Amino acid sequence: GCTNTGEDDAAPPGPADGGDGQVVREGEDTGEGCTLEQYGAEPLEIEGATVGFSQSEPDTAAFRAAETASIEAAAEEAGVGELLVTNADNELPKQIADIQDLLNQGIELLIVAPVNSDGLDPALDAAKEAGVPVITIDRKVTNTHCEDYVAFLGSDFYEQGARAADAMNDATGGEAQVAILLGSSGNNVTDDRNAGFKDQVEAEYPGLEIVAEQTANFARDEGQSVAEQLLQSNPDITAIYAHNDEMGLGAVTAVQSAGLQPGTDVKIVSVDGTRNAVQGIVEGQINAVIESNPRFGPLAFETAQKFFDGEAIPEDVIIVDDQYDSSNAEANIGNAF
Amino acid sequence: MSSSSSDTTSGDGVGVVLETEVITKSFGGVHALRGVDFRLRGGEIHALVGENGAGKSTLIKVLTGVHSPDSGTVRFAGEPVAFARPADAQRAGISTIYQEVNLVPLLSVARNIFLGREPRNRFGLIDLARMNREAAALVESLGIEIDVRADLGRLGLGVQQMVALARAMSVDARVVIMDEPTSSLEAKEVATLFGVARTLRDRGVGLVFVSHRLDELWELCDRVTILRDGRQVHTGAMADLDRLTLIAHMLGRDLEEVRRGGATDFGETHRQDREPVLVAAGIEVRGKLQDVGLAVRPGEVVGLGGLLGSGRTETVQAVYGALPRQAGTVRIEGSPVRTNSVGHALRAGIALLSEDRKAEGIIPELSVRDNIALAVLPRFSRLGLVSESRIDALVATFMARLHIKASSPAQPVRELSGGNQQKVLIARWLCTEPKVFLLDEPTRGIDVGAKSEVQSLIDELAEQGLAVVLISSEMDELVEGADRVVVLRDGAVTRELSGEQRTSAALLAALAGDPERPVDETTGGQG
Amino acid sequence: MTDSTQASGSPTSATPDTKAGDADGPTPAPPDVPEPPRPWWRPRLDADWVRRNGVFVALALLVLINVIITPNFVSEGTLRLQLIQVAPVLIVALGMALVIGTQGIDLSVGAVMALAAALIPLYIGYGAAIAILVALLAGCITGAIAGSLVARVGVQPIVATLGLMVAGRGVANLIGGEIKSIREPGIVALGTGNLLGIPYVVLIAAAVSLAVWFAVRRTIYGRRLLAIGGNKRAAELAGLPVRRVLITTYVVCGLLAALAGALLAARSQASDPTRLGLLIELSAITAVVIGGTPLSGGQVRVVGTIAGALLMQLITATLIFHDIPDSTAQIVQAVIVVAAVYVQLGRRKTGPRKGATATKANTSPAVTP
């Protein structure tokens, strides 16, 4: 992003690494900090420790791949003794099982990307019982702070939605018939990105009319076929908001096959910041991409070390997400994942 | 020949347990029953006869709630009833053995016998020990020696039929209906079955008995109802009818047309002077056959005799390669046929008409035409494309030659009567122009008309130089139809009867393993 | 002696079931005069006809409803779009129909699509043709594995293909990695190009339909396939090359799935091994069954399958057109699917054992009345 910490700049380009590290949003730390004492954990030197990482979704999604790679790289950087990685394949019971398995194998710190905000209780309880501190990344859990987990590191999905509305307003000049491509039903990311967008539109942009919202399950080909149908049945659509870049890219193809110019005839705004989508901005097919930075590795280990060193850790460590648009896409494409 | 000589007046209502009034039933365009008035009295054995497709099974299915009639009434014990499903009929006291063995192959014999009314222990759970014990006793009383805990599907068709009988017997029924129970039974089992039937009759039970083995009717039955094309053409006392009249009623022809000599339609013996075309030697099938040998000359009909489970079916299946054999050779015209490959046997000129038409013969959904042409498709195709016109010609030839009754060659074969299905299968094999034709119970379950057609067909084929192996559970068929009879016992050849020895009495003795007569030295590999 | 004896008093009440909506109705007297043959130009437009052609009727109805209630429905663009979108599903469904005809099922088609799509970017350097050939080859190989497991080892089709589905998706992800955009002009043209105004994708689906129809109706292979599906043991005894036919069928199914995967990749100009073809096996099976092919094997209805796929496509489109939320959409879809199959299979009731034919058609292999 524009506020690059520069840590990873030297890394070779590629989808998994490169790009920017995360920056914590200042002054927005909520609630009391959590200290080692309050949490009731033992001090630990991360160097040489056994750390577990429970990933939620298969690593084929660009976001997940970047996230896992970042954790692995940072673990190496921090000199972690052993990093055990599991992948829950999007199934909550499997994630619970994974975490219990990790605990059973003697991890001393758990980093988890939760499948779902609710329902990890048994796993978190087991961690508490084992005295293993938990840091959740990219998705917050609804459990009790400083009792069930140390901190949440991640983006504010609601905020992302709201910023997408802002970007949509900028791209369309305030007048548009907007179709929304929803992520998978029941997913909190879908809910937040949608609510943020709609609330912001309602509050600020009366000229943006939402004419359709249909799920396309975060997938490119579904995004394409749903967008094709929507454009066919509702030719007045002038803008598409997609909950992730993949569906946004699908919408690009759909607009093209409808004989229209994506980015011009139909404005497209999406969330994530993948290389392909930012490239799409450069080519003028996508109007804006709200970043959702997946590179949690350095921040996670940094936070953990601070915690073990006795510092108070805020409940939410919200990172600053960048935004790509025609003004900065070309310059910052290296930061995309 | 009065076509409606029903004895509606005599003894009406007296002791009638089950009756129908003007029942009609049709399937699509097929009128299976057209106004049938059937009356069954308690304490009688009532024969139900007719050609294949006359509607016997349909009538039974209407009586027992499998089908509901299009119109007409069924009365049971004087009350009109409308059984919605077989369970209702069974609960009311009608016990039925349906035509095709209708048991569950994956369950044990004991389970099959007691399905639905298993003995319970005091916890209300099935008392397995008692169930097995009672089943064993029941089966033993029918003279069969089997492990009642074994899966039914592993037993031969005949044994399965006896298990079905055991099941029907174990219910306390007022009416017992048996649709061709003897078709796959051996003389001894038939006798057992008759004994059971008579006992039941003497207890006042009404029995319905269907069979295409006409002699059995006079032996067992008191009265008879004859169906033809779904119509009731005659009802009366069995004793008032002679064989020819019965057949004339069934077929709807004049007496004269029917009058022929002999019990079967086989001709005289055939030539015996040529080199054997089929020589099978030393065939071993683990657990089934030991060192079985067989040799058949062109134009010769060799019968395979044996009791239930003696291994006749296994022998022909092993020769055909359909049953893996551990040892033994099969040669056709001197050249060996690869073991355990149906394809090779077929190409070498062997054909097998298998015993179980339903499970191993017909492809129910395919048309008559496609069923007939199935084994010879490559010959009627170019570059993998089927040549329809040539197949049509072939099928037309065989349908005419075997008198196959079907609405058109395109009719699904499942809609045909049993006899016609059998003829379709014979046609399938004749298309392959076999040198050796193995026939496993070819006349099982087909009516007199069809049976004599099949018999004369076999004869004709042999005349034309085909080597035939004939398995039959009917003594007459073996004795008259075969030039030699090879007798199997417990999976081994024990005797061979030829020439003068071929008499029913000799065969009976051989089947029973009469120790007086030593095993013929000439049997074995060279036949 | 139970209550069943008092169930009815008159001959007519004894047959309560034959009347309700049954086309053949009760035949009061034995008709001796055969019915005059019906001229071919006057098909029986009765309930039975509707049942036999249920899927076409349902399709026509849905089109009609859309014409009335959906704005912009009657347009070349809409028709074209539906045809384009249905093409990959249809191609998969046709392969599935063949497998179902052998009394099998193939759950691995979605994974095969992903695998094929994943291979294209890897081989795109050699040109579009080679890349697609490699993709198709992968489909054949997967099909051959499935076929061998079923025909040689004797594993039940649903399990064999379930294992392949899990493993295949994993392999696709392994070799494909993240989603990749495909910009190669040849592939893009395949996905978006036209011939005489008809999209290539639609032409290919039409060609595949024709080929499958021809194979089923006119070739030895088709005849054998139906025989094996109808009664495997009998087919064996008739000397048919059962294993070869079975393996061929799974290979064809894999090949068609790979083709569909390649087409989808070409259309979306990307290969997404994680998502591509997800759950398509269920859509394909539904299309086949709605089209009138029984899961019990022995029959393959190609035209029905096409109509079934179109029907499913149109249902989805209708729900999107009217912006129905996901929850309602799924419920509506469930109801339509059941209704369509009900109409299709509810035919030929002969008595109180309603649907006995259909039920057993689904469970036991060989049945003869």
Place this chain on the structure above:
Amino acid sequence: MSSPVVAPTPEGPPREVPTAPGSRARLARLVQRQGALVILIVAVLAATFAFDSFGTSGNLTNIGMQASFLAVVALGMTFVIMTGGIDLSVGSVFALGGVLAAWGSQYGTWAALLLPLLVCGAIGLIQGLIIAKGGLPPFIVTLAGLLFARGLLLLISDEGATTYKVPAESAFRELAQGRFLGIGFPIWLVIIAFVIGSVVLHRTSYGATVLAIGGQEDAADLMGLPVARTKIVAYLTSGLLAGFGGMLIASYTSSGVTVLGVGMELEAIAAVVLGGTLLTGGAGTVLGTLVGVLLLQVIMNVINQVGSLNSNWQAVVSGTILLAVVTLQQWLAKVQRR
């Protein structure tokens, strides 16, 4: 002829061959049906030697706990498959059951217990009715059930946006979080359910009818067995058990998670088949299913023990193992039959 003398005369060759259809066949059947057990034991032993942390009691109870949800669902599936049917709706019904339980728990423990059973039972019942009375193929009906239950779930949770929480003080949490003799309730419940299931299948007329229908449906009908009723009960049971499984997981996770159960039907089918039940119906054991579930769970556990296996490799490995196991089963059965 009246005296049933089928026994061979002394001179005849020994009858030993044809009259012994049982022993060898039974052995083959045992191996085919219990092949999974053999493999499970081998896998457990191997894993215990290979990984220090595998054999620990903590890990083993974890496996048991994790397996219990699938086990409950697979039990219902076993009955359905044994009637020759299939139930694809279980995953969705499972999720629905969980959401309903969490929602109901706000109104008390009874609501949490009854609501899911009522609704999921009703779904199972309706599916059973359509299949048994309407004669529709189970595959399609339950596929529609899958969509329907998922749609219903989304409907009651604002398109999945709302996750109901089980109140902290609710006794409903005890259902899955409680322990007896140090072992979680779900494990006990699974044991009880499988014992009951086993007795029902093997020692009651209902179970006999289930097997008969799967073996030969028209025969079962002609034998006068209550085919339709038995099938309806099987689907009802499957719906109930799936709902019960969902209820367990709601109690376990203290919330009504909306994204559960996707693909669970296939896992359940795999477990049932691994346990030696024929998909064509008619044969199998309830305990085999339990073995199948444990086998799947152990495979997953072992993959996790390896630690850093890429998630895609996990899929490849588990798919391959599934195929290897069924292949092995077939092979064992064949060898035994020879």
